[in-house]
Amino acid sequence: MDKVLEISPLFIRINDADNVAIAVKDIPAGAKVAEGIITNMEIPQAHKVALEDINVGESVVRYGMILGFAKESIKCGDWINEFALELPKPPNIDEMEYGKNIDTELPKAPRRTFEGFRNPDGGYAGTRNILGISSTVQCVTGVLNVAVQKMKEELLPKYPNVDDIVPINHAYGCGVAINASEANIPIRTLRNLIKNPNFGGQIMVVGLGCEKLTVDMLLEETDINPNNVIILQEQEGFDAMIKALMKMADMKLQILNERIREPLPLSDLCIGLQCGGSDAFSGVTANPSAGYASDMLVEAGATVMFSEVTEVRDGVHYIAERCINKEVCDKLSKEMKWYDNYLSESEVDRSANPTPGNKKGGLCNIVEKAMGSITKSGTSPIVEVLSPAERPTKHGMIYAATPASDIVCGPCQLASGIALQVFMTGRGTPYGLAAAPVIKVCSRSEMKQMWGDLIDVNAGLIATGDASIKEIGTELFDYILDVASGKMRTAAEKYKLYNDVCIFNPAPIT
Amino acid sequence: MDKVLEISPLFIRINDADNVAIAVKDIPAGAKVAEGIITNMEIPQAHKVALEDINVGESVVRYGMILGFAKESIKCGDWINEFALELPKPPNIDEMEYGKNIDTELPKAPRRTFEGFRNPDGGYAGTRNILGISSTVQCVTGVLNVAVQKMKEELLPKYPNVDDIVPINHAYGCGVAINASEANIPIRTLRNLIKNPNFGGQIMVVGLGCEKLTVDMLLEETDINPNNVIILQEQEGFDAMIKALMKMADMKLQILNERIREPLPLSDLCIGLQCGGSDAFSGVTANPSAGYASDMLVEAGATVMFSEVTEVRDGVHYIAERCINKEVCDKLSKEMKWYDNYLSESEVDRSANPTPGNKKGGLCNIVEKAMGSITKSGTSPIVEVLSPAERPTKHGMIYAATPASDIVCGPCQLASGIALQVFMTGRGTPYGLAAAPVIKVCSRSEMKQMWGDLIDVNAGLIATGDASIKEIGTELFDYILDVASGKMRTAAEKYKLYNDVCIFNPAPIT
Ligand SMILES: [Ca+2]
Ligand SMILES: [Ca+2]
Ligand SMILES: [Ca+2]
Ligand SMILES: [Ca+2]
Ligand SMILES: [Ca+2]
16 A cells, blocks of 8 residues: 555556556546546546456455455446445454465654653653543532633643643443443543543542442552542532642642653654544545555554444454454454444444445445545554553554544543544544544545635545645654644644543443 | 321331331430330331331331331331341232322422423423523534633623523434434434423524434424524534534524513423432432422422432332323333343343442332332322433323433433422532533431532431421422522532533444
């Protein structure tokens, strides 16, 4: 995906193994789209045109991957629609091949360091310096919000090196089946959110006192003390609560204010990738650009996570091929099976996927759709697979299983330790995270024109032939490091567009 | 429950049919607790003492209901612990008796009107005058919050008759299994929240544009127009979004500002009841007081809802007895079965209920625990049963099935149309709703002493013999009408303690 990036004003070809390309706009019959390739019929925008003759039964290849097999013979210049292809045999998730596609030639990162906040635990560095205030239960939200407002007005101005104060309000903690087997996911999420690199190792937890999620489920025993934990039921009324919260915040802010940015190797950087509001161009422009930037980050030693189980599920065998060993591949299949089961318990599956809209948008089958999503991960070897909200133990490209839901994937990745997120969008969303900067990359130039103040990077130039995946990928790489280093602020940060912390709780409400 | 309220400084008896009473504090052996009743052994605080001899196999009655049957003969003055009772036969939920306990003698309400905001649709009246801004999806939350902040600063001061501007931010709308059969619950919740009486019939919905929950799922076709709906993807960037939101809010606020309070019959009032952070005294002091107030409200024509399926599940046959007809009783059993199934799908059930803490607190079995919760509904006939977030069609006492989770029950009841909520608590919680006032009633005087500024009504005086259930019930009734009429503000309103809008979504995240 990194070596050959053939672009013409009329079509986009992503991988040098591809024998199809994507029409940038409606192309009439008889158009010369490239040397030796003349369209035999009209090709709708975002649909596929054959770049060579493909005989019956031969592979149709896009993203360097087999999308399917020709049902009838396809001529060079033909339109390849959803009826032309036989689906490849669905992968047996228990016996996926691993390690057969380990790409060791990654694009060389032009920069090897960034300016981050080193953390006391020696883990990943922060890209922002934030006081994160965790809570055990939604019950405390009202008091915590009032206190945080007061902290921002009265305390934050005293500490210029601190960027923000962020309460982790969430719907979990009580009225939930805390002993259900799936409860480990929300509990792990909340435990690990506290450790996010942007929070500088400072612990501040607010509990109520009678909730099911007790403080010892969130913190190590050595961290449970009056310097880190406030229980509202132990406070003598509202004023006392606010006073206690202000006092603890002041103490934490003093410590955080000592943090300063320093040049750090990219191995200290951990970022996440996700997409939302995707369109037919997401897999053509924005996601491959993110893939290119990711490969450069990984080449320089950074950790990059991609996620969204239902989005990648049907191309999972292509992820498996990139897994470095059996253990990683087994974890991958375990996570996919867990999610299959989770959905099937409610008699939900992926059957309605892709939608008629997807097909109209040129996606001929579920593998092609998944590949568009997977392409954001570039071609780097996959060194680890994480359950939702687990923390990584490896550096490099990691598959962190999460729901595809933007607002749920975000907190899961934050819990896994990302200090920055890159978000690809086609239709546009004002999505943002309070705990980490979110860089918005759009798939179409029309989106950038419409939402100039909300989109950080425009990958749509690729679709119009005005830039290559390599160029936009490199621009995005630079932008990621500039944002991570505090030299740039994202649009979401500028306008303070922050989504709620929506925790993944697969267990019932009681 | 309303006729005989025998109180002594040492024990509390709730119903004149009861042959047991509850110790207000630890009572030593040999203490004369009432005329002719001397303790034969120590009775721990909140535990039961026999008020008469009970032979083997005879009923132990509390709340006027059979808690169980004596395993051995019990003497007047004996302690009745969890080992003394045989559980009554668990009710067959398919064949519950209905209508055999229809109480037509309710305590006479001393006031028959309140000052509310009449609504254009002729439904229940508002207790507050609020601009509610609904959203189709969490994606818009960041923009909506920024806009609401600006509205509160720049617009609200211009409209003195409007109390507040409340965004309905929630985690639903996309990345969810919108076609799952259980999706009807969150969708109904969001549809009906728009119709809450405190929002004055004004419709303002903010959508993104590519979400699964489309505007037509929330609004009637005739309400979908540019005066009521803003789609962010149709706006040219952030500034345009804010401008559009401000303009629409200004228009709605102008209309709302014309609303004025007027004297209305109590049949125009709909309130909800729930409890949270309960203790052994909740079922003895706070909940029976709420029951007394509820009976007076119902007597005067008001609508009162109680909820919390898992809290009432084991006493559901006593709710069935109060159902006015088979249809209501059948709906009750249907809702219980739905929840049983919802929990069992995740291999969760009520087996850990009551907890060792409950037993230590004097609750000898699951029926007694449920009765403590049900007692908040008084003795009024139950005229209707609602599925979660359904709107009522009857006036009077209604069982509105919801999760017991405080933060999920709240939005469900708001969707069902409550304009005020009464919240009983033992341990104390700063819970609050932005869309409706929440009156906090505590079960113990210690709680009131500790959280004087957060508790509105202290029912703990009942436990110390300083007030009767009738007295506190009447005080609460008056307080409800004063708050509903805008003459009083609750503690939660004063400090702006508002929980997030946590929508009940039993279907999976995708
Ligand atoms: Ca390569
Ligand atoms: Ca997503
Ligand atoms: Ca009566
Ligand atoms: Ca389930
Ligand atoms: Ca509750």
